[in-house]
Amino acid sequence: MMKLKPTLPENVFILDKDSLPKESDTDPYGNIMVYQKDRGWYVISLKSTYTFYEDLKYTHWTFTPELPDA
Numbered sequence: 001m002m003k004l005k006p007t008l009p010e011n012v013f014i015l016d017k018d019s020l021p022k023e024s025d026t027d028p029y030g031n032i033m034v035y036q037k038d039r040g041w042y043v044i045s046l047k048s049t050y051t052f053y054e055d056l057k058y059t060h061w062t063f064t065p066e067l068p069d070a
Contacts, residue, residue, distance in 0.1 A: 008060070015053050015061045021046065027064040035060040 026046050036058045052058040
């Protein structure tokens, strides 16, 4: 039986040098979320993206969720 490659949920992207998020992908505070298997999701500033990719080996990124109305 052929094993299919798992698909990513909508709006979750592989974090690699060819698909780093851009400023237009951030929330109003300049943040995105990054993922690592052992740590889960973490909110970071866009300025920190390369460090989380290159040094800390995070593998995926996504947009931060909308803030709930207070």
